[in-house]
Amino acid sequence: MSLSLEARTQAVRAALDQVTDPELDESVVELGFITGIDIAETGAVDIRFRLPTYWCAANFSYLMAADMRDAVRALPWVASVAVTLDEHMFIDAINDGIAQDKDFGDAFPTEAGNDLASIRLQFGLKAMERRQEALLRHLLAAGHDPVAFLSLDIAGLEALPLDAAGAALRRRYLERRGLAGGLPRALVTSAGEPIMHETLPVYLRHISRVGLNAEFNGALCRGLLAVRYATPAALPAEPDLADFMRQGIVQTARP
Amino acid sequence: MYKAKDGSEIFIIDGHVHLWDASPENIRNIHGKQFIDCFYGYHASLSPPEQLWTAEKFAKYGAEQMVKDLFIDGPDDMAIFQPTYLKDFYKNGFNTLEQNAILSKRYPNRFILNGAFDPRDGEGGLEALEAQAETYKLRGVKLYTAEWKGDSRGYKLSDPAAYKYLEKCEKLGIKNIHVHKGPTIIPLDRDAFDVADIDHCATDFPNLNFIVEHCGLPRLDDFCWIATQESNVYGGLAVVLPFIHSRPGYFAKVISELLFWIGEDKILFGSDYGIWTPQWLVEKFMNFDLPDEVMKETGKELTMTAKRKILGENAARIYGVDIASQRAKLDRMEQVAA
Known part of the structure; x- marks a missing residue:
């Protein structure tokens, strides 16, 4: 590992800090959504996050998870990223969709208005x-x-x-x-x-x-x-x- | 009854109350547990500390506690029951019209019973609504347009299927259509925040009143615009009013926008009991003055007349309650009880 674990953790945190809740326009880090960051020797990064309610809108939740994944993946030393949401009505659809790089529309085919862009x-x-x-x-x-x-x-x-x-x-x-x-x-x-x-x-x-x-x-x-x-x-x-x-x-x- | 500082009496109609059962025995699944936990989050994060309940009490407070909180310790003269069925989450439902009716019968003249419908229930639902209206003499309904049902992710009140129900309401004398357009509390997507459908209905059904609960927050800008255009659109203050404690400066801005756009004749008080109790809400509202800076921006004042209208007179008007005779009825009941 060319960078220390501490430097890597800081880099991940800084990348996540650029991700905002779309509705609130505030950083997911400052909002207290991030609960854990684990970084392995191999460059695999594991991020866990939580939301204010079990019911938080699936599309916003998905958008934040995808943005976190993409922001961390852009760091040069990162080999893979896993983003996991805790305690949510659609925990499986969100976590599986993010892990498999699916579009929101594919992860939630029946959702009305599934155009995240x-x-x-x-x-x-x-x-x-x-x-x-x-x-x-x-x-x-x-x-x-x-x-x-x-x-x-x-x-x-x-x-x-x-x-x-x-x-x-x-x-x-x-x-x-x-x-x-x-x-x-x-x-x-x-x-x-x-x-x-x-x-x-x-x-x-x-x-x-x-x-x-x-x-x-x-x-x-x-x-x-x-x-x-x-x-x-x-x-x-x-x-x-x-x-x-x-x-x-x-x-x-x-x- | 609330006695103002100048000695005048203010008739209070609480436009939004519930009697729910979210006890462990009634919870059907994880969704039911998470639903009441979310409600408790609202209660705990926006109540003054001395008003906090335990989660156990909050899950099932019971009819006696409700009557005490609304009418004995609290200032309400009357309250409007808004049902929330959620039978997928709770074995006997969360808060049904049938349960509300039992309490209403025990305390006559205190409650106004509202029903509910879902246009996705088709013809059968229309018949059920008719039966409901006859049994309970309904004057209003509460709707959740964003509620999920099977594969459906909600409906718009401007859908043809919904229009059939609204036509039926007109025939049955159900004049007041309360629509939940507010924060995310049941499975719903972002269209839940959209208030545009109300605009169409309000134009096409000029004899009905549309009460947008929670004032369409978090889409206040769109709501104000629609409510200004349509003379039969009202704003319900449930969930908006508790901010008067934790963020009075914010509440000042919101209420002054509402006064400016929709006016003091079209805003209705609602505690959303048991999430909050009316006693502290009414007390704080009566003692609330708009900061000069906010008044300067909108040119609107929150006068004693406006407070009186918001707390009772507006609801009395749309529900056909004659305040003087209702007051006399309630006084007689109290004398009998004493």
């Missing part, structure tokens, strides 16, 4: 909107002129001087920007269309409802996972959008 895009765009809302609110609070920043292209947005928090929000947003396609502008709607500065407040309220949905799910999932496995609720390592928005409310409304 469209689900991935749909929720990817919602994630883009959440990340964009956080960035837009940050830019406005920092006194940037909407007429100017809404017309920037990606290079222009990247060149905008921002503090550390703003730079992190920008990086997170740009990770998802490509999904919307469309204009060369950096800040666009989920359909790739321009955001007009005259209607920015209305647009912000519109996309904030996407965040409300996600926060509902995120809070429920964390709470359910904590109760199910009698562990303290996992907290995100860095403030997520929901925290950002909550702080906004608390700071301005409760002096």
Whole structure:
């Protein structure tokens, strides 16, 4: 083994950290879903994970399992990957399908809407909107002129001087920007269309409802996972959008 | 009855209650066990610590405890029973209309009994619905469009088969169609979150009311849009309201969006008892004020009038309950009991 076991474990953890729950747009590691990583001398990696309920949607569960497998398989020293889900209604279909590299449609032939790519895009765009809302609110609070920043292209947005928090929000947003396609502008709607500065407040309220949905799910999932496995609720390592928005409310409304 | 700080009395109709049996004796299989465990997860993660029950009590709390929690210790004047059959998971069912009817008979004037149907049951189901409606004088039903049945992964309320049932409801005087559009609690796929079918039904059945339970969360954005377009679409607060304790800032945002989009006349209180008890929910709701920042964003206030409507007057209107005469009936019963 050219890399130490510790270095390999770290590499696997870092790869898994890039995998998100599509609905919550948060890392499966931070959510507390990963329960075990075993790495053999041969380069065989064994990953075990759990979900907040026995009923968590099969398509999302499958998507996460497949993403974990693919992320870890991309590491150069990995010979094989096994991903195993614990205690789930479809434990066999999911674990067997992932082990045999099946498409979701083959693993769940009777499932309605078994096209994972469209689900991935749909929720990817919602994630883009959440990340964009956080960035837009940050830019406005920092006194940037909407007429100017809404017309920037990606290079222009990247060149905008921002503090550390703003730079992190920008990086997170740009990770998802490509999904919307469309204009060369950096800040666009989920359909790739321009955001007009005259209607920015209305647009912000519109996309904030996407965040409300996600926060509902995120809070429920964390709470359910904590109760199910009698562990303290996992907290995100860095403030997520929901925290950002909550702080906004608390700071301005409760002096 | 809830007595507000200013001394006024508020009539409470709890729009969403259950009496279930998930005791080990009634559990049929692993799914039944996991189902009640999931419900307990909701209870334990969103209740204030002093309101926590043990898992044993939660599995089967019994009729007496329910009456105590709703009407004696709790502020409810009336409650609407929403059945959840789940006979594949529980030997005698989880929470059936027949079981609810026994309690309703013992405590007259307290409960409104809702039924259930599944359009995939075809002609036989239509006859069963007719019989149910006659026996129990149904004014409402609770539906789970995302429930699995054999190979089916749910249905849409806009399907032709469902329309036959809705037409039957109209004929039978079942005016209130409660539809579960909320978090994943039974085997369902992502279409479960989709509220678009309600849009079609609400247009095509203007004489029926469609109450979207849990406000379509986690699809609040779509739900608000539909409910704004259709005057007969309502939002049920079950599962949404408990956030008032653990995440009041979040609850403020959601309720103000609902006030803005669907308005105070179309939001219904529901505790989802036994997941949560109405006493603390109503207490916190009555004492809740929207933060200025949230009010500024939507321009909506959560006034005493709005609270009164949400807690009882809206449900009274769609279920044909005359609050003054109902109050008088309940007062007389109490005097007899005393």
